[in-house]
Amino acid sequence: MKGAILDAIKDLIVENFGLEKWMDVLENAGLSRTDVFTVRDDVPDETVLEVIKSISETLNLSPQEVIDAFGEYWASVYTPKVYRPYYRGIRSAKELLLKMNEIHRKVTENIPNAHPPRFEYRWEGPNVLIMKYISPRGLVEVFMGVLKGVGKFFNTDLKIERVSPDEVRIEFME
Numbered sequence: 001m002k003g004a005i006l007d008a009i010k011d012l013i014v015e016n017f018g019l020e021k022w023m024d025v026l027e028n029a030g031l032s033r034t035d036v037f038t039v040r041d042d043v044p045d046e047t048v049l050e051v052i053k054s055i056s057e058t059l060n061l062s063p064q065e066v067i068d069a070f071g072e073y074w075a076s077v078y079t080p081k082v083y084r085p086y087y088r089g090i091r092s093a094k095e096l097l098l099k100m101n102e103i104h105r106k107v108t109e110n111i112p113n114a115h116p117p118r119f120e121y122r123w124e125g126p127n128v129l130i131m132k133y134i135s136p137r138g139l140v141e142v143f144m145g146v147l148k149g150v151g152k153f154f155n156t157d158l159k160i161e162r163v164s165p166d167e168v169r170i171e172f173m174e
């Protein structure tokens with residue numbers, strides 16, 4: 001997985017709990033206290049999952065709380081800052097979500113081991129979208145966490161509901 005994911009997780013933890021706690025998280029995950037991950041790195045998926053587990057142990061949060069906090073931070077703080085060009089011309093949560101395949105393809109095209117998620121879309125009505133999440137990683141909870149962050153970033157109320165193992169229904173309350 002791209003190093004950006006761990007870079008974002010680090011920012012989130014440091015901003016909320018301080019650098020020492022982040023170093024504790026790394027150590028508890030079997031990493032070095034001073035490890036740094038950059039947007040260009042390629043990090044094994046297991047390392048990312050170890051770090052998420054370690055955050056939940058070190059900070060006494062449930063895995064779900066960690067995933068929600070990450071998703072929200074990723075979509076409402078980190079990507080608008082670090083991947084700003086991809087937000088150009090996008091004015092709503094709906095517009096961003098419809099560009100997910102294109103954005104993930106572009107962001108990962110130069111990374112040999114990247115396997116970005118893909119999405120299929122089906123409209124149930126003008127403001128009701130079913131998004132099917134396709135990825136061998138099976139991180140549908142992360143997908144839903146990021147969706148909440150998208151709503152927050154655009155200041156839009158989104159009603160998000162899982163309707164099958166890999167499908168989420170999104171109602172845009174505009």
Ligand code: HEM
Nearest residue numbers: 001002079083086107114115116117135137139142143146
């Ligand atoms: C401009 C905004 C975004 C950028 C730049 C971005 C970029 C990325 C990158 C680089 C990865 C790692 C891929 C890899 O290493 O294989 C990733 C993973 C992921 N992204 Fe995004 N993303 C964005 C928005 C979103 C949104 C809005 C969603 C959900 C609606 C989303 C869902 C996911 C999920 C679930 C993964 C985990 C990987 C997987 O399931 O296979 N992303 N994204």
